[in-house]
Amino acid sequence: MKKYTYIFLITIASFLLTGCGLDNYDAPQSKLHGKITYNGEALSLRGTGEAIQLQLYQDGYQLRDNIRVYVGQDGTFEALLFDGEYKLVTRDKNGPWVNTRDTIVVNLKGSTEVEVKVTPYFTISDESIKLTGSELNATFKVDKIVNSANIDYVTLLVSKTSFVDDVNNIARKDFKNQQPGTLNLSMDLSGNAKVAAAKALFARVGVRTVGADQSIYSDIVRLK
Amino acid sequence: MKIKNIFIALLVALFSLSSCSDFLEREPDKILSDDQIFSDAIMIKSVLSNFYGRITWGQHIDDSYSYTILDEAAKTDGGPDNRGGFEDDRWRVYDYSLLRNLNQFLKGVRASTVLDNATQKQLEGEARFIRAWLYFNMVRGMGGMPIVGDEVFEYTPGMDITALQYPRSTEAELYDYIISECDAIKDFLPVDPSVRAARATKWAALMLKARAAVYAGSLANYNNKMASPIKTSGGEVGIPANLAQGYYQIALTAAEDVIKSGKYELQLSKPDDRGRNFYEALSVKENNKEVIWARDYKYPGQTNGFTQSNIPPSHAEDIDRAYAGPILNLVEDFEYINDRDGAIKTKDANGNYIFYDKPEDAFANKDPRLWGTVIYPGAVFKGTPVVLQAGQKYLENGVWKFRTSEPGVTDDNKILITSVNGPTTTNNQFINKTGFFFRKFLDETPSASTRGRRSEMWFPRFRFAEAVMIAAEAAYELNQPIKSLTYLNMIRERAGIQSLTSVTFNDIVRENRVEFAFEDHRYWDLKRWRLADKVWNGVQNSSTAQQWALFPYLVNDPSNPNNGKWVFDKIATHMSPNPRNFEMKNYYNFIDQGWINNNPKIVKNPYQ
Numbered sequence: 001m002k003k004y005t006y007i008f009l010i011t012i013a014s015f016l017l018t019g020c021g022l023d024n025y026d027a028p029q030s031k032l033h034g035k036i037t038y039n040g041e042a043l044s045l046r047g048t049g050e051a052i053q054l055q056l057y058q059d060g061y062q063l064r065d066n067i068r069v070y071v072g073q074d075g076t077f078e079a080l081l082f083d084g085e086y087k088l089v090t091r092d093k094n095g096p097w098v099n100t101r102d103t104i105v106v107n108l109k110g111s112t113e114v115e116v117k118v119t120p121y122f123t124i125s126d127e128s129i130k131l132t133g134s135e136l137n138a139t140f141k142v143d144k145i146v147n148s149a150n151i152d153y154v155t156l157l158v159s160k161t162s163f164v165d166d167v168n169n170i171a172r173k174d175f176k177n178q179q180p181g182t183l184n185l186s187m188d189l190s191g192n193a194k195v196a197a198a199k200a201l202f203a204r205v206g207v208r209t210v211g212a213d214q215s216i217y218s219d220i221v222r223l224k
Numbered sequence: 225m226k227i228k229n230i231f232i233a234l235l236v237a238l239f240s241l242s243s244c245s246d247f248l249e250r251e252p253d254k255i256l257s258d259d260q261i262f263s264d265a266i267m268i269k270s271v272l273s274n275f276y277g278r279i280t281w282g283q284h285i286d287d288s289y290s291y292t293i294l295d296e297a298a299k300t301d302g303g304p305d306n307r308g309g310f311e312d313d314r315w316r317v318y319d320y321s322l323l324r325n326l327n328q329f330l331k332g333v334r335a336s337t338v339l340d341n342a343t344q345k346q347l348e349g350e351a352r353f354i355r356a357w358l359y360f361n362m363v364r365g366m367g368g369m370p371i372v373g374d375e376v377f378e379y380t381p382g383m384d385i386t387a388l389q390y391p392r393s394t395e396a397e398l399y400d401y402i403i404s405e406c407d408a409i410k411d412f413l414p415v416d417p418s419v420r421a422a423r424a425t426k427w428a429a430l431m432l433k434a435r436a437a438v439y440a441g442s443l444a445n446y447n448n449k450m451a452s453p454i455k456t457s458g459g460e461v462g463i464p465a466n467l468a469q470g471y472y473q474i475a476l477t478a479a480e481d482v483i484k485s486g487k488y489e490l491q492l493s494k495p496d497d498r499g500r501n502f503y504e505a506l507s508v509k510e511n512n513k514e515v516i517w518a519r520d521y522k523y524p525g526q527t528n529g530f531t532q533s534n535i536p537p538s539h540a541e542d543i544d545r546a547y548a549g550p551i552l553n554l555v556e557d558f559e560y561i562n563d564r565d566g567a568i569k570t571k572d573a574n575g576n577y578i579f580y581d582k583p584e585d586a587f588a589n590k591d592p593r594l595w596g597t598v599i600y601p602g603a604v605f606k607g608t609p610v611v612l613q614a615g616q617k618y619l620e621n622g623v624w625k626f627r628t629s630e631p632g633v634t635d636d637n638k639i640l641i642t643s644v645n646g647p648t649t650t651n652n653q654f655i656n657k658t659g660f661f662f663r664k665f666l667d668e669t670p671s672a673s674t675r676g677r678r679s680e681m682w683f684p685r686f687r688f689a690e691a692v693m694i695a696a697e698a699a700y701e702l703n704q705p706i707k708s709l710t711y712l713n714m715i716r717e718r719a720g721i722q723s724l725t726s727v728t729f730n731d732i733v734r735e736n737r738v739e740f741a742f743e744d745h746r747y748w749d750l751k752r753w754r755l756a757d758k759v760w761n762g763v764q765n766s767s768t769a770q771q772w773a774l775f776p777y778l779v780n781d782p783s784n785p786n787n788g789k790w791v792f793d794k795i796a797t798h799m800s801p802n803p804r805n806f807e808m809k810n811y812y813n814f815i816d817q818g819w820i821n822n823n824p825k826i827v828k829n830p831y832q
Contacts, residue, residue, distance in 0.1 A: 006231035013238045049309060063821045093452075093808070093831045152451075167308060167805060172764055211452030213808040213831060 032056075032086070032106060033078035034114035036071060036095075038145070043120060044204075044217040045095070046165035047073025051214055052095055054116065056106075057087045073163065073217070083109050088116065096120050096209060096216035098146060120216050121149035121209040122180065127218040129203045134190035136171075138205050140218055144180040152210040154178045156187045160198035164220055166206060170194040200224055262332035265339060271329055272347060275354050276422070277526075278322055280519050281361050282315045283744040285530035285665050285683045288548050294746050295760065296554050298771045298800045300646075300657040301547045308762065308802030312814035312832075315747070317361040318369075326355045327376045349412030353424040353432070356405040359398060360436055364748055365813045367461035367829065368393040371401050391825040394459035396467060399440035403474060406433035417487055420509050420682065421518040427482050428517035431686035434478035434694045439752050441471030445701065446754040454811050454830050461812055461829055469702065476698035482516070482691040489513050490688055490718040498720035499595025506596070507665055509682055514689065518682040527678035531667040536599065536610045537631070537644045537654060542674040546646070549658035550598040550741075552772035552794060558591040558738050561721050566590070568774060570792040577624065579789035583612065583776045586792060592720040597741050599661040601776040601790075606668050612659055613643040614775035617791055619784055624791075626777055631655055639780055647775055649798050657799050659774035664742050689715060689739055697732050708732075715739060751811055762805030769803035770796050 035042040036052075045052050052071040056079065057064065069088075071077045088104040090097075097118035106114055127140035138156055157164050158171040166172070171194070173187040185205075189195045201224040206215035261267045283290040291297040292305065293314070299305040333339070333347045362369045370390035377388050393401070410429040418425050444463040447453050455462025482488070491505035491514040505514045521528050533547040556566045568586055569578055580586050584602030587594065599605050601612035615628035616639070628648065629641035642648060646656035667679040696711035705727060713723040715735060724731060736749055750756040759768045775793045779786050809831035820826050 003227060003231070006228065006235070010231065010234060010238065013235060063817075064824070065817045065821070091831070092828070150451075167762055167802075169764065174763070211450065 028080045028082045030081050030083050030108050031078060031111045032069075032081055032108055032114065033076070033111070034116060035077070036075045036116045036118055038097075038118060038120050038123065042075035043096075043118070044124075044219055045071060045073055045075055046167070046214055046217070047071065048163055048165055048168050051165075051167075053091045055089050055091055056081070057089070058084060059087070073165065073220070081108055088114060090116065090118065094213060096122070096207075096212050096214050119145060121146045121212060122151065122207045122216055124205060124207060124216060124218040126182075127205060127221065129205065129218075129221040129223070131189075131201065131203075131223040134188065134195075136187045136189055136203060136223075137184070138186070138203070139182065139184045140205055141182045142178075142180045142207055150210045151178050151180070152176075152208040152212075154183060154185065155206045155208065155215065156185055156203070157206060158187075158189065158195060158201055158203045158223070160194070160200060160202075162202050162220055162222075164202050164204040165217065166208075166215055170198065198224070258328070258332055262336040263338055265343070268333065268336065268339070268347065272350060275322070275326065275329070275351065276519075278319075279354060279357060279361075280683070281317045283742070283747065284519065285681060285742075286528040288530050288533045291550075291662075291742055292548050292800075295551065295768060295771065295804060296741055296746060297548045297550045297662070298658050298773070298797050299547070300549045300655070300799055301653045303651040304799045304801055306802055307800070307804075309805045309807065310810040312809070313816075314810070314813070316365045316813040317358070318366070318816070318819070319358060319362075320370075320372075322358060323355065323372065324377060326351050326358070327372070327374055330374055331376055345412040346414065349409040349429075350424045352405055352409045353413065353429055356402045356409075356429075356432060356436075359405075360402050360432060363395065363398045363402070364439060364751075366815065367395040367456075367812050368398045368459070370823075370826070371398060389823040389825050392458070392460040392827060394463075395443070395461055396440065396459065396463045399436050399463070399471070402436045403433050403440075406430065406436070406478075415487070417516070420520045421512070421515045421684070422520035422682075424517060427485055427487060428686055430478045430482050431516055431691060434475045434482070434691065435686070437471045437475035437478060438694045438698055439748070441468045441475060441698065441701065442752045444468035444471060446752070450754055454808070456827060456830060458827060460827055472698040472701045475694055476702060479691045479695040479698065482688070483695060488516055488688040488691075490692065490714060492718055498592030498718075502593045502596030502719065503663060506684060506687070507663075507667075507681060509680075514687045515682070515684040516686040516688065516691075518684040520682045521680045523677060523680050527680055528683075529678050530662075530665055530681060531679040532673045532675060534662045534666060535673040536605065536656070536661045537646075538610060539605055539608070540673060541671055542676075543654075544673070544675065545654050546656050546661070548662070549647075549656050550660040550662060551658050551797065552660075552774045553768065554737075554741055555594065555598060555600065555660060555774070557734060558594040558597075559721055561589050561591065563589075568792065568794075570774075570794060577786075577791040579779065579786045579791060581789060583790045584609075586776075586790070591738065593738060595663070597664045597738070599663045599666075601659060601774075603663075605661075605663070605666070610645060610661060611640070611643045612645050612647060612656065612776055613640060613778055614647050614659075614793075615642050615777055616780035617777040618779070618781040635780070640778070647773060649795075657773065658771075658797055659776065662742070684743065689718075690745075693732070693736055693739065696727070696735075700727055700729065700732060750806075754811070756806040756810070757808060760804035760806035762803050762807075764803055765796060766803055769805065771800040771804075773797040 050070055054069040055066040057066050069077050069079045086106045088106050089101050093099050097120045123143045125141045129138045153174040153176050155174045157169040159169045171192050202220050202222050204217050204220050206217045208215040292299040329351050369392055371393045406429045410426045413426045415426050444465055445468040448465040494501040532544050535545050537545045559566045587600050599610050602609050615626045617624050617626050632644040634640050647659045665681050667681045671677050672679040692711050692714050696708045699708035709727045712727050761769050773795050777791050779789050781787050812829045814832045815828050
């Protein structure tokens with residue numbers, strides 16, 4: 001019997017060794033959400049590899065680490081935060097738009113929506129992407145928004161998932177020397193084993209501006 | 225009763241876990257004071273040797289995976305490496321602790337009374353050389369960083385720390401500082417080559433000066449030719465274009481000083497076997513006339529694992545082998561002796577296989593440096609050929625098929641199917657997957673590949689050929705094509721390939737690529753020429769961004785006239801499914817937020 005008393009005492013003593021206090025904050029609950037727009041339309045972007053980021057700063061603290069906000073391929077983003085006043089900026093030279101980095105002051109209370117207005121170098125519209133046999137045909141309109149911008153290349157992309165961009169793809173073809181306007185481009189997919197084996201196929205077109213770190217894309221079209 | 229005692233003892237032990245004593249408040253007996261160090265010449269030397277051991281950064285032979293990051297080799301152990309992009313802190317160096325230690329050392333050496341004047345100067349020269357090398361490794365990754373001179377920072381609680389916070393210098397200022405330090409110390413350092421190239425000499429200082437100047441010159445030149453040059457408003461990143469010519473001139477002068485020194489040469493001890501000659505110029509220390517400064521290794525204690533990790537399985541002496549293998553991209557960048565297109569000829573114009581009697585025949589008449597850089601199928605290592613055989617090929621209904629097996633297995637007729645060396649497309653460890661092994665820096669010494677001993681192979685940081693290539697590049701950029709051609713042809717003649725009659729920028733890029741493979745040049749060269757985002761463009765199956773392998777097969781088809789001959793397949797290596805993708809943000813490492821928190825005067829880099 002005494003043995004059990006000692007075991008009991010040891011157990012109690014062991015528990016007493018562990019330290020103090022519970023976490024004195026609740027997890028953040030307020031949601032900041034929004035999208036990156038031009039003329040009210042969300043931009044289509046690369047949504048993988050943390051490629052497009054926004055930065056949130058909060059004044060009044062000793063350290064100036066920013067909170068990174070990752071933007072999805074449909075141009076939307078969201079972050080769970082504590083209530084308070086934040087400053088939202090785009091990342092330096094990041095994204096297919098003019099690098100102005102204007103600060104947006106966000107007063108976060110509960111759920112708050114923000115719109116980050118940017119000026120893209122080019123926009124893509126009226127896209128039609130079709131798979132005929134093993135040939136991919138894409139027709140789309142490229143509009144120049146910034147007069148000094150030039151197209152580096154236009155790219156056709158096919159992926160087996162709905163994530164389609166210059167890194168996530170199973171077929172890609174770049175076209176140099178393209179001018180803005182309505183473009184009609186095609187890519188031969190015969191002989192591409194990954195395309196042949198894919199259960200689903202998604203496609204997208206992109207335009208890379210000379211000197212920009214990311215392309216702007218069309219919406220994603222499901223082919224199969 | 226006994227149990228009770230044990231429990232009581234346990235209880236007492238538990239309750240006595242926390243306690244106070246002055247156990248920790250003693251004078252340390254393992255830390256030496258400055259006085260103890262700097263009053264003893266041997267102690268001073270051992271502090272200096274500690275510094276030499278702390279300055280190996282970037283790609284080097286004690287980290288053989290560092291060769292698989294770029295387009296030189298692929299990881300071949302275990303499963304695939306999904307690497308594609310480059311990290312924000314890839315090969316980033318930020319070592320102000322070492323900088324402070326060096327400045328403490330300088331202060332101590334200058335005040336020491338136990339050294340004669342020449343030794344004092346030499347030690348000061350070596351410490352400042354190492355400091356310049358440290359700054360050089362920082363600037364090529366991050367751009368301008370705080371220059372603290374000879375100051376040794378001391379902190380006492382309560383003091384105003386803003387005096388300790390230095391802003392970043394401009395990129396040009398830091399390169400200028402490195403160049404001026406090399407100038408200031410070059411005559412403090414010995415004129416004769418050091419033993420096994422382990423310590424700094426006058427020529428190492430001039431090499432650092434030449435390399436820093438040619439980096440600065442090409443940054444000033446090529447950055448400003450980009451569609452959107454990478455720079456910060458304060459110049460921490462971005463060198464003005466008008467400084468390019470000045471830097472190229474400094475580089476040319478310093479490189480020519482080394483070339484004319486007469487202390488080193490393009491080693492040509494075996495003119496009849498240029499491949500062997502090139503291997504020995506880099507990888508054999510005895511009587512070496514080419515290497516100017518190296519990270520030396522010596523058994524016992526200071527050895528590296530490159531040979532142990534990368535030796536072919538057929539030649540292995542211990543468990544480890546075949547961790548990484550060079551790739552076809554590099555092999556094809558080597559020219560043929562009389563043909564500048566270095567592609568390995570595997571198919572004829574009609575798409576039919578070309579049959580070779582022996583696997584090594586596919587590499588006949590290649591640049592002899594290829595033999596000295598990689599072990600290709602059938603090449604000899606330590607006296608015996610390295611068999612690389614992926615499988616057997618046979619013709620079935622007019623279509624070539626292949627069979628493979630477990631490593632080292634033979635068929636019913638005792639003909640080998642898949643070699644113990646590979647290559648294979650499995651995820652097995654310890655077998656090749658690219659078709660090539662390293663030769664450069666692979667140690668031929670017996671038991672160099674064992675875990676117990678490892679290898680004494682050195683890692684050259686500066687060698688004579690680089691002086692010649694810097695001179696060729698700087699002369700080219702300074703519009704002196706004849707001089708540039710002369711230097712470039714010196715390299716090509718020693719290598720044993722045809723001379724050129726004119727020189728282009730691409731010739732210089734390519735010559736650097738093949739001459740200095742695995743020597744920590746490629747990454748920095750492509751960055752400073754602003755070519756990295758074009759070569760490593762992230763495009764699937766791109767000839768430069770994807771990693772390619774070469775698989776040799778033995779034709780085993782008795783009915784076929786080509787029975788017993790060899791064919792080759794070029795395939796994208798499965799070990800590296802993603803193409804290398806160098807983005808604009810990778811041209812400069814990111815500045816760590818922690819450094820900014822400690823020193824708010826530090827500004828971020830572009831794209832950050």
